[in-house]
Amino acid sequence: MKIGSKLKQARLKSELTQEKVSNILNVSRSTISSWEVGRSYPDLESLVLLSDLYNISLDSLLREDSDMIKKLSLDSRIINKINKFIYYLPIISFIVLLSSIFYINIGNSTYNKLCEQMYEEMKVLSLKYDMTKVSNYKNELENILNKNEFKSIKAIEIYVADMKTGNKNLETDKNKFKLLYETVDPKSKEGIALLKNSLGILSTDTLDKDGNIVHYQPYSKNYNIYRVEGLALISGTLGFISLLISIIIKFKNSKK
Incomplete structure (x- = not known):
């Protein structure tokens, strides 16, 4: 029956x-x-x-009722697999979180080094030229960008605020800055608009030899750091939630 x-x-x-x-x-x-x-x-x-x-x-x-027995056996196997997955998920998430943090630390170190190197190069260049006259330093700037340490830079913009000679103050109205130079790595598949929305490294303003304020904005391929930060946040949250679920399941099972 x-x-x-x-x-x-x-x-x-x-x-x-x-x-x-x-x-x-x-x-x-x-x-x-x-x-x-x-x-x-x-x-x-x-x-x-x-x-x-x-x-x-x-x-x-x-x-x-063999069909019912098969169903219960299948249900039991599925439940066991789900329980195993929930049990191992916090461990997997923890490993991903640690790997992400490690990658971020390495990426940030590389990122900071690139910022410092770029600042020193731009500072030296600015002290040699009136940066409002692009033709005077364009070739030298492009030679800098072709150096191995700057291969990760895919685009750069240079803004200059034309100031009075002898200016020593880096503060001015942002509206005074004009985009005087812009270039994109021809090998880059992204257009300048996409690069400007997705990439970038921090830049520090400097003064040129005539006291004009120079703001340079390099765009680097190191943007993967930001994606990994998102992955770290997701894995950490997922690991915490799955750990909480596994604790609840164990607590309920102990009550039975």
Whole structure:
């Protein structure tokens, strides 16, 4: 006899209606009906509750119903896999988090070194020229950008605020800055607009030989740092949530 028929017989013997059983198990009446006619099977937890409610052993309910046994076996395997995944997820997330932090530290070190090197080069260049006259230093600037240590720079912009001779102050109205030079690495697949939105390294303003304020903005391929920072945040959050879930599951299992 199939389990659906056994459940129906047990319910009638216990003088319970489908409505009453559905309220006790906190499921819909149609669910109880589906179990009894064999359209669907109860899960293991519901099966245990029905066994207690009807005062009939699980062995009696499951005997002769191979389909139900297969379903419970499959459910059990799936649950075990999910539990294993939840158990290992915090460990995996922790490894990803540590790897991300390590990568970020290395990236930031490279990034800071690039900023310092670029500042020194631009400072020396600015002290030699009136930076409002691009033609005077264009070739030298491009030679700087072709150095191996600056290969990661994919574009650069130079803004200059034309000041009075002898200016020693780096503060001025931002509106006074004019974009005088702009170049993009021809090998770069990204256009300048995309580079300006996605990349970039910090720059420090400096003065040229005539007291004009020079603001240079290099755009570097080291933008992967920002993506890894996002990955670190996601993995850390995911690891914490999965750890919390695994603790809750273990707590519930210990209560049973």
